[in-house]
Amino acid sequence: MSLTDKAIARIRELILSGELAPGAKLPSEQQLAADLGLSRNLMREAVKALVVSRVLEIRRGDGTYVTSLEPGLLLEGLGAAVELLQGDTLLELTEVRRLFEPVATAVAAQRISTTELLEVERHLDAMRAWKDDPEQLNVHDAAFHRAVLAATGNQTLTTLLEGISGRTLRSRIWRGLVDDDVAERTLREHETIFEALLARDAPLAQAAALLHVTTTERWLREHLLGSVTHEE
Known part of the structure; x- marks a missing residue:
């Protein structure tokens, strides 16, 4: 598993555990990287991958959110x-x-x-x-x-x-x-x-x-x- 995959897995764990519920806003990139013990570059790549897979969405000028996680999405x-x-x-x-x-x-x-x-x-x-x-x-x-x-x-x-x-x-x-x-x-x-x-x-x-x-x-x-x- 690459370092980026590990970063993705860490964010997914937060979602699966309920710490990040559907519709929840993620902490800032810097804070989340510090909380998970990851570099900001790794965190950025992980977020990009989860945006592509429709797990996360970036709202310009507002931040990054967990999507609804509905099957259709x-x-x-x-x-x-x-x-x-x-x-x-x-x-x-x-x-x-x-x-x-x-x-x-x-x-x-x-x-x-x-x-x-x-x-x-x-x-x-x-x-x-x-x-x-x-x-x-x-x-x-x-x-x-x-x-x-x-x-x-x-x-x-x-x-x-x-x-x-x-x-x-x-x-x-x-x-x-x-x-x-x-x-x-x-x-x-x-x-x-x-x-x-x-x-x-x-x-x-x-x-x-x-x-x-x-x-x-x-x-x-x-x-x-x-x-x-x-x-x-």
Whole structure:
């Protein structure tokens, strides 16, 4: 562990112990360095790293604060990392999605409100309207699933699943589905998910989501990864 990593660990310990609560202001750089027995340069580097990871935030002219530490904030970097994955690791992503999203959809079916249902339906209608436009399909597909996940009321689960969705990957899949003239079938899978949510039928919602994710995974294996391998 480098000296900077040790400095980061010391600050994290303060947060984990509750000495620095979410929203708390850190002591001055000089005081904090003295309290932890570290140089100011090390402390400065540690703070910079924790700002990048959204654990701390610098308010210009005011000081450095602990962020809210909410899942949506701390895990938002996951999506950027996912976008860099290639080859077989893309299939691992869809496998993770297959393990989690059907269960999350079942939970959503039990908890979804009328307002949340209308939001899901709005994006489903938009998907139908833009069925020949891969980019718009991608936008509303992402929003459809985001609305379903939001209905679980579980921010951590929502952030994790949204992070592993992969915006670029989803866009490539929709372009392929439109080109292969099977986008209509995928739209029907979304309709089945919505109908299960509307009926508040958790087992049916789980089964419909599982079918949808499995179909996507199969298409990805047969088409996208094959073309990537060929290009390489």
